[in-house]
Amino acid sequence: MLEQIFTGQFFAYFGAAIAFLVAGLGSSKGVGLAGQTGAGVLSEDPSKFGSVMLLEALPSTQAIYGFVIAFLIIGKINDAMVLQEGLKLFAAGLPMGVVGLVSAIYQGKVSASGIQLISKHPESVGSAITLALMVEMFAILALIVSILMIG
Amino acid sequence: MIKIKQDDYAYAVGLIRAKEIKLLDGDRLNRMIEAQGAAEAFKVLAEAEYGYGNTENFHSFEQVLAEEMKKTYDLLAEISPVPEVVDAFKKKHDYFNIKVLLKAEFSGQEPPQILVDTGVFGVEQIKRIIRERDYSELTPIMMQAIADTYDAFSRMRDPQAVDLIIDKASYDQFVNDLNEFDSPFLHELARIIIDITNINMYIRARSLNKSWDFIGKLLLKGGEISEEFYFAGFDKPVEAFVDDLRRTKYGDTVKRGWELYTAKKNISGLEKLLDDFLMSYIRRSKLITMGVEPFIAYLFAKETEIRNVRIIMTGKINGLNDDLIRERLRLGYV
Numbered sequence: 001m002l003e004q005i006f007t008g009q010f011f012a013y014f015g016a017a018i019a020f021l022v023a024g025l026g027s028s029k030g031v032g033l034a035g036q037t038g039a040g041v042l043s044e045d046p047s048k049f050g051s052v053m054l055l056e057a058l059p060s061t062q063a064i065y066g067f068v069i070a071f072l073i074i075g076k077i078n079d080a081m082v083l084q085e086g087l088k089l090f091a092a093g094l095p096m097g098v099v100g101l102v103s104a105i106y107q108g109k110v111s112a113s114g115i116q117l118i119s120k121h122p123e124s125v126g127s128a129i130t131l132a133l134m135v136e137m138f139a140i141l142a143l144i145v146s147i148l149m150i151g
Numbered sequence: 152m153i154k155i156k157q158d159d160y161a162y163a164v165g166l167i168r169a170k171e172i173k174l175l176d177g178d179r180l181n182r183m184i185e186a187q188g189a190a191e192a193f194k195v196l197a198e199a200e201y202g203y204g205n206t207e208n209f210h211s212f213e214q215v216l217a218e219e220m221k222k223t224y225d226l227l228a229e230i231s232p233v234p235e236v237v238d239a240f241k242k243k244h245d246y247f248n249i250k251v252l253l254k255a256e257f258s259g260q261e262p263p264q265i266l267v268d269t270g271v272f273g274v275e276q277i278k279r280i281i282r283e284r285d286y287s288e289l290t291p292i293m294m295q296a297i298a299d300t301y302d303a304f305s306r307m308r309d310p311q312a313v314d315l316i317i318d319k320a321s322y323d324q325f326v327n328d329l330n331e332f333d334s335p336f337l338h339e340l341a342r343i344i345i346d347i348t349n350i351n352m353y354i355r356a357r358s359l360n361k362s363w364d365f366i367g368k369l370l371l372k373g374g375e376i377s378e379e380f381y382f383a384g385f386d387k388p389v390e391a392f393v394d395d396l397r398r399t400k401y402g403d404t405v406k407r408g409w410e411l412y413t414a415k416k417n418i419s420g421l422e423k424l425l426d427d428f429l430m431s432y433i434r435r436s437k438l439i440t441m442g443v444e445p446f447i448a449y450l451f452a453k454e455t456e457i458r459n460v461r462i463i464m465t466g467k468i469n470g471l472n473d474d475l476i477r478e479r480l481r482l483g484y485v
Contacts, residue, residue: 037161116168120169
């Protein structure tokens with residue numbers, strides 16, 4: 001019975017689900033946080049919409065990377081898949097999912113702080129974006145590791 | 152314990168950062184001080200959109216300041232994720248109103264027109280509560296303070312007793328409320344406020360040769376400096392007490408304040424330095440990007456600003472020279 005449920009296919013789908021689901025949760029939280037701070041600034045100074053939106057959108061990339069990994073994993077799935085193959089793809093989903101979650105939340109915090117920075121010094125939008133992009137690097141590394149593992 | 156979640160303050164902090172640019176900075180306060188006369192100084196406030204736009208006549212500046220305070224509290228109440236935080240700060244205005252109303256009652260006069268509209272209870276509401284002696288909506292500390300006041304007044308007939316009892320209750324309430332929140336920042340704030348209030352009162356009372364009986368009753372509890380410390384200092388001259396304080400974080404501030412006092416016989420210098428000490432604690436919130444800290448800091452920033460504006464306007468109306476006004480100004484947030 002159990003062998004029929006826990007097949008290679010099952011684990012591969014599970015890996016795809018984790019890659020998107022967990023990274024997506026992180027992005028939702030990160031963009032949500034930055035968006036709230038952004039709304040606070042805009043309620044006082046609507047002219048800053050452009051830079052606020054740019055900063056708010058940064059933590060959404062993790063969900064996109066998660067989507068890419070989920071897409072690649074699903075592409076590898078076939079009916080004749082053995083258990084080991086499925087477990088390998090499951091493991092490949094983990095780096096993107098977990099690192100995506102954490103980096104998106106922290107990037108959201110940096111973005112929210114960056115939005116506070118530009119509310120006072122609009123000319124610092126470049127620095128605010130650079131600071132938030134530093135966090136992006138870890139998500140990109142996770143994306144690469146996950147891609148290498150999928151093979 | 153009332154939970155305070157940092158991330159809940161995301162919207163509030165964004166709004167406050169954008170509002171902070173509009174605070175009166177050193178430059179603008181300087182323009183007010185250097186203005187030719189009160190009318191010109193008052194124009195700076197009109198530019199800063201003070202009050203509800205009623206900024207034509209500088210004689211009504213007190214009203215404009217009261218409106219600005221009201222505006223600040225209304226804004227914070229609107230955006231605060233935890234309404235109790237703002238209420239904790241509003242209650243001191245209720246205590247002020249209670250004090251004014253009780254004094255009016257004891258002297259058999261109509262309450263003067265100085266009641267403030269920034270308390271938890273509206274002006275009409277608090278008037279009704281005191282008039283009808285219906286205290287069910289008040290906090291336990293308020294009820295106790297009112298009962299104590301009636302008791303003390305019936306025995307001593309001294310209106311000053313009203314001030315002492317209600318002011319002390321107001322601090323007790325504030326500290327009690329702040330300690331209810333799950334926030335180390337607010338707990339430390341409470342401790343600093345207790346300590347600077349105690350130190351200021353103690354040195355003031357000592358220089359008036361008050362008895363320990365008097366001082367002990369006024370000391371607030373819950374600060375970093377214990378009651379025993381003040382008691383131990385009572386047998387020694389005030390210099391020795393100031394010297395003993397050097398091991399605490401207030402050491403330098405009090406020492407400078409005491410030197411000012413011995414040189415000029417003016418205790419308000421010490422009071423200013425202690426206020427500045429509190430503001431330098433509040434200023435640390437500038438580095439915190441999420442949470443209750445920037446929220447509270449804005450309230451202090453605005454209160455200090457309004458206080459500074461009052462010092463400048465009164466100085467200008469009375470024709471004080473610029474340096475004398477500058478000397479009295481509190482350290483601002485920006």
